[in-house]
Amino acid sequence: xxxxxxxxxxxxxxxxxxxxxxxxxxxxxxxxxxxxxxxxxxxxxxxxxxxxxxxxxxxxxxxxxxxxxxxxxxxxxxxxxxxxxxxxxxxxxxxxxxxxxxxxxxxxxxxxxxxxxxxxxxxxxxxxxxxxxxxxxxxxxxxxxxxxxxxxxxxxxxxxxxxxxxxxxxxxxxxxxxxxxxxxxxxxxxxxxxxxxxxxxxxxxxxxxxxxxxxxxxx
Numbered sequence: 001x002x003x004x005x006x007x008x009x010x011x012x013x014x015x016x017x018x019x020x021x022x023x024x025x026x027x028x029x030x031x032x033x034x035x036x037x038x039x040x041x042x043x044x045x046x047x048x049x050x051x052x053x054x055x056x057x058x059x060x061x062x063x064x065x066x067x068x069x070x071x072x073x074x075x076x077x078x079x080x081x082x083x084x085x086x087x088x089x090x091x092x093x094x095x096x097x098x099x100x101x102x103x104x105x106x107x108x109x110x111x112x113x114x115x116x117x118x119x120x121x122x123x124x125x126x127x128x129x130x131x132x133x134x135x136x137x138x139x140x141x142x143x144x145x146x147x148x149x150x151x152x153x154x155x156x157x158x159x160x161x162x163x164x165x166x167x168x169x170x171x172x173x174x175x176x177x178x179x180x181x182x183x184x185x186x187x188x189x190x191x192x193x194x195x196x197x198x199x200x201x202x203x204x205x206x207x208x209x210x211x212x213x214x215x216x217x218x219x
Contacts, residue, residue: 001154002168004127005186006048007104008119009088009097016095020121021052024070024096031073032094034084037206041081044127045098046071046205046212051189052123068215089115100127102167126188129168
């Protein structure tokens with residue numbers, strides 16, 4: 001029912017002049033990003049960086065090299081997005097935090113808007129948080145009707161408005177336009193069109209022994 005973009009959170013004034021994906025590979029730049037094997041945030045970072053290489057004429061070999069260097073810039077790989085935010089904002093580790101744009105608003109509310117800047121890179125995989133009714137669960141608990149109503153509500157004008165107010169990009173184009181001041185135009189990369197079905201993506205890139213393990217462990 002809504003989407004999000006991958007952004008860079010940098011220190012106030014952007015002292016390392018980080019504007020796009022190649023800048024994160026500069027010597028001395030510490031990148032805070034969660035582990036793509038345990039975090040959706042990390043997976044979208046991986047795919048966005050990989051997609052950057054493909055969109056700029058690179059092949060899979062170049063993408064492997066680029067993304068491998070990117071994750072080697074991380075002093076620590078947290079298990080999730082919130083933990084990565086804590087590492088960057090509370091512990092003051094790293095020069096840039098790669099995260100979702102709605103997380104930037106949560107950081108602003110918690111730490112203040114004067115502590116950081118938000119940079120939109122030229123390429124971002126379109127993050128699509130999934131939601132579904134799990135038959136086995138709702139049938140066991142007798143909550144199918146409630147669950148299905150909730151699902152419908154997420155797509156309703158009111159539900160879409162709530163998403164927009166919380167910096168999640170609503171699917172409803174009229175509501176998205178209403179809040180366009182908080183959603184810069186992004187040339188999104190479709191994960192399925194670029195990489196294939198999510199099951200195949202998971203298996204190829206993020207399962208044990210997959211591409212991430214190969215490039216991160218230097219295999």
